[in-house]
Every structure is written in structure tokens, then in C-alpha cells.
Amino acid sequence: MKRATPLKLTSGFIVLALLVAACGSADDGATDTTEAVYSTTTAAFATEDADGRAITGGEPPKVFDTLGSGAIAPVVAQTVNIGRDIIFRADLVVAVTDVAAAGIEATGIIEALGGFVFGQQTTGGPEAYSVLTFKVFPEDFQKALTRLGSIGEVRTQNISADDVTERVVDLKSRINTAEASVERLRALLAEAGDITTIAQVENQLLERETQLETLRGQLRTLEDAVSLATITLTLTEAQARPSLSVLVSAYPGADDEGQSCPGNGGGLDVDEGSDYTLCVTIYNSGDTRLGDLAMTDTILGIELDDMNLVWGELTPILEPGQEVILSAEFVAERDLRTRTRVTATPLDADGVPLPGGTVSTIEQFIVNSVDPGGLPGFGDGLEASIGLLGAIGSLLILGVGAVIPLLVLAPFAWAGARWLRNRREDEAIVDDAGEAVTA
Numbered sequence: 456m457k458r459a460t461p462l463k464l465t466s467g468f469i470v471l472a473l474l475v476a477a478c479g480s481a482d483d484g485a486t487d488t489t490e491a492v493y494s495t496t497t498a499a500f501a502t503e504d505a506d507g508r509a510i511t512g513g514e515p516p517k518v519f520d521t522l523g524s525g526a527i528a529p530v531v532a533q534t535v536n537i538g539r540d541i542i543f544r545a546d547l548v549v550a551v552t553d554v555a556a557a558g559i560e561a562t563g564i565i566e567a568l569g570g571f572v573f574g575q576q577t578t579g580g581p582e583a584y585s586v587l588t589f590k591v592f593p594e595d596f597q598k599a600l601t602r603l604g605s606i607g608e609v610r611t612q613n614i615s616a617d618d619v620t621e622r623v624v625d626l627k628s629r630i631n632t633a634e635a636s637v638e639r640l641r642a643l644l645a646e647a648g649d650i651t652t653i654a655q656v657e658n659q660l661l662e663r664e665t666q667l668e669t670l671r672g673q674l675r676t677l678e679d680a681v682s683l684a685t686i687t688l689t690l691t692e693a694q695a696r697p698s699l700s701v702l703v704s705a706y707p708g709a710d711d712e713g714q715s716c717p718g719n720g721g722g723l724d725v726d727e728g729s730d731y732t733l734c735v736t737i738y739n740s741g742d743t744r745l746g747d748l749a750m751t752d753t754i755l756g757i758e759l760d761d762m763n764l765v766w767g768e769l770t771p772i773l774e775p776g777q778e779v780i781l782s783a784e785f786v787a788e789r790d791l792r793t794r795t796r797v798t799a800t801p802l803d804a805d806g807v808p809l810p811g812g813t814v815s816t817i818e819q820f821i822v823n824s825v826d827p828g829g830l831p832g833f834g835d836g837l838e839a840s841i842g843l844l845g846a847i848g849s850l851l852i853l854g855v856g857a858v859i860p861l862l863v864l865a866p867f868a869w870a871g872a873r874w875l876r877n878r879r880e881d882e883a884i885v886d887d888a889g890e891a892v893t894a
């Protein structure tokens with residue numbers, strides 16, 4: 456066995472010392488930096504392919520001329536020059552009559568702005584919908600949202616802006632530190648003279664290079680997300696949701712043709728023979744146009760033509776959100792509960808009735824006719840007679856209830872009375888016998 460010479464030992468110690476120094480200087484930068492990056496949840500919207508997988512490097516995503524075909528290379532995006540790195544994202548839900556046609560129109564809008572389709576998911580059937588992901592330049596972000604919203608009816612819209620300037624600066628600083636560490640390790644590897652030292656340096660170099668590529672990938676992800684804003688557009692089939700709301704109210708008096716409508720809700724107490732005004736408020740609470748409006752009340756015997764128009768316009772078509780207030784005057788003759796029925800026919804944008812029939816709503820209202828007082832009439836006398844008969848009946852029932860317990864004691868009372876009578880008879884016989892003996 457050969458012994459190591461002092462020269463070889465000295466050179467080995469020098470290499471190891473340099474290796475330890477290089478690793479120590481990198482530990483404060485690359486290692487801690489990498490661990491910090493790993494433990495931080497990045498809020499940026501990473502670049503994705505059509506299947507939703509993140510793209511951290513390589514070629515830029517492709518542009519589609521139409522939905523799913525005709526790929527061309529995209530134009531290099533430029534970030535808005537405001538001195539900050541900001542990621543713009545938006546989620547937009549739009550209801551349309553034709554999902555397929557709206558998808559083509561949306562794609563044309565984005566391509567006209569220099570953007571492209573990044574992903575698409577479409578489902579047909581009676582409840583068709585399509586989810587499209589677009590990439591646009593940040594300076595065209597708001598313009599794209601406005602134009603996409605004009606395709607149909609915007610149901611929901613969420614917009615966010617994430618400032619990642621500090622994260623970008625931090626990643627660049629850590630990348631510089633990691634690159635310096637890699638260069639030092641490569642220099643040590645070139646100077647290493649024995650296998651043990653070479654193996655140790657190579658292991659450290661591989662670890663540092665892996666950390667460096669990870670940091671570079673994270674930086675590319677942020678830069679890609681900053682350079683192109685992301686818009687997720689969901690197109691849904693616009694379904695008719697017709698709805699009709701009716702409110703019935705009333706108030707005493709009938710001298711203003713319903714100008715005080717709406718009145719009191721729930722019920723009304725009014726003197727018998729007095730006037731009162733009934734108010735009917737009809738409101739199109741759905742998202743569909745309504746036509747052929749009709750109203751009837753079988754209790755009051757009225758129809759729509761019998762009502763006075765207080766507010767709004769009785770046009771042939773009641774638009775969504777449109778309201779009309781009607782009134783009619785009556786005399787309180789008896790207690791009653793109204794039954795107001797309002798019907799309408801849902802219409803499409805062209806005024807054609809939609810399948811499914813009509814929509815209707817029934818509302819009730821209570822009117823209490825109160826006796827104002829004065830000379831008693833036949834009804835008052837009849838009511839008093841009925842009350843008197845009820846009082847007499849109550850007294851009879853009370854008397855019968857008091858007699859029933861006495862019937863239980865009657866046999867005992869009869870037996871006691873008979874015993875007393877027999878005793879008196881016996882005493883009388885004894886007295887007569889005594890007088891006879893004396894004589």
C-alpha cells in the first residue's frame with residue numbers, strides 16, 4: 456500500500472477548504488432562497504396548455520384562428536409600461552342565445568386585439584355551455600372585457616390584479632446568487648485532483664444547478680403571466696325565466712282615482728256602506744318580455760278593463776322590470792276575501808310566444824266591513840235573540856248540573872224520613888196503651 460505524500464494531502468485539504476467555503480457562501484443565498492420559494496404559494500396565474508398543464512419553459516403557446524384549429528405563432532407580448540409587474544385576470548359569465556355562434560364571435564374579438572384562444576371546453580345538449588380561456592395584452596385587457604360582455608347578457612364578472620413586482624425582484628436576486636454558486640463549484644471541480652473530492656463537488660454542483668433551474672422556471676412563469684392577461688369566458692345558454700309579481704292593497708275612501716295607491720297591505724277595516732279603493736300592482740320580475748296581460752277577480756267581479764291606470768303604461772308588451780299600478784273603487788257591503796288573478800304570455804325578442812304556456816299569479820286581500828253603530832236593525836235583533844237563547848240554555852245546563860248530585864242523596868233522605876215516621880207511630884201506640892192500663 457502506498458502512503459499519501461504530504462503534497463497530495465496538502466492539495467486535498469486546500470480543495471476541501473475551498474469546497475466548504477463555496478458551499479457555505481451559497482447556503483445563505485441559494486439554499487435558503489430556494490426553500491423560501493418552495494414554501495411560498497405563488498398567486499400568479501401560471502401559463503397553461505390546452506389541457507390545463509403549466510408551461511414553465513420551451514416554446515410559447517400557439518394561437519388558434521378558430522375554435523380548435525389553424526395554429527399560428529403568437530406575437531411577443533409587451534407589458535404595460537407602468538413600472539410594476541402586474542398579473543391581470545378576469546372571469547366572465549355571459550348568457551347567449553347560441554353558444555356556438557357566440558364562441559366564434561368571442562374568438563374573433565380577441566384575435567382582433569392580437570390575443571389568442573388558450574383553451575376551450577364545450578358541452579352541447581339542452582343546457583349547452585362553453586368555457587374559453589383567452590390571452591390578451593395587458594393594455595387591451597379592459598377593452599377585451601367590454602367587447603366580450605357585449606356578446607350577450609353578463610351574469611357575473613370577477614376581475615383581479617396581482618402585483619408581483621417584489622416576487623420578480625426577489626427571484627432575480629436569488630438566481631444571481633445561485634449562478635455565482637454554480638460558477639464557483641464548476642471552478643472547484645476543474646481543480647479537483649482526487650475521486651473523492653470530484654464526487655463531492657459534482658453532487659453539490661448538481662444540487663445547485665437543480666435549484667437554479669427551479670428558480671428560473673418560477674421567474675419565467677411569473678413573466679409569462681405578467682406579459683399576457685388571462686380572461687376566462689363562460690358562455691351559457693340563455694334560458695327564459697318569466698316571472699310575474701302582483702301586490703294587492705287598499706285604503707279607505709274613493710275620491711282620488713287611486714292616486715294614493717299602493718295602500719295598506721294584508722287587510723283593511725272599513726265602515727259598512729263606506730267607499731274604499733283597491734290597488735293592484737303588477738311587476739315583471741323575470742328576465743322575459745310578457746304580453747297578453749289579463750286580470751280578473753271573481754269575488755269582486757272585475758277585469759282589467761274595469762281598472763283605472765294609476766302608474767305606468769298598459770303597453771302590449773310588459774318589459775322586464777316594468778311596473779303598472781291599477782285601481783278600482785268599491786262600497787263595503789260585507790266581509791270578503793278577494794281573489795285577484797293576473798296572467799301573461801312570455802315572449803321572445805321578436806315578440807313570438809315562448810313554449811310552455813302562460814305565467815300567472817293569484818293574490819288575496821281581506822276587507823272587513825265594520826258596523827258603524829246607530830238604530831238597531833233586524834239583524835241586530837236576531838243577533839240579540841240568539842244571544843238570549845244562549846244565555847237561557849246556559850242557565851238550564853247549570854241547574855241540571857246542580858240537581859244531579861242531589862239525586863244521589865234522595866234515597867238516604869227518603870229512608871231517614873220513613874224511619875222518623877215509624878218511630879213516631881210506635882211512640883203513639885205506647886202512649887195509648889199506658890192510658891188504657893191507668894183507666
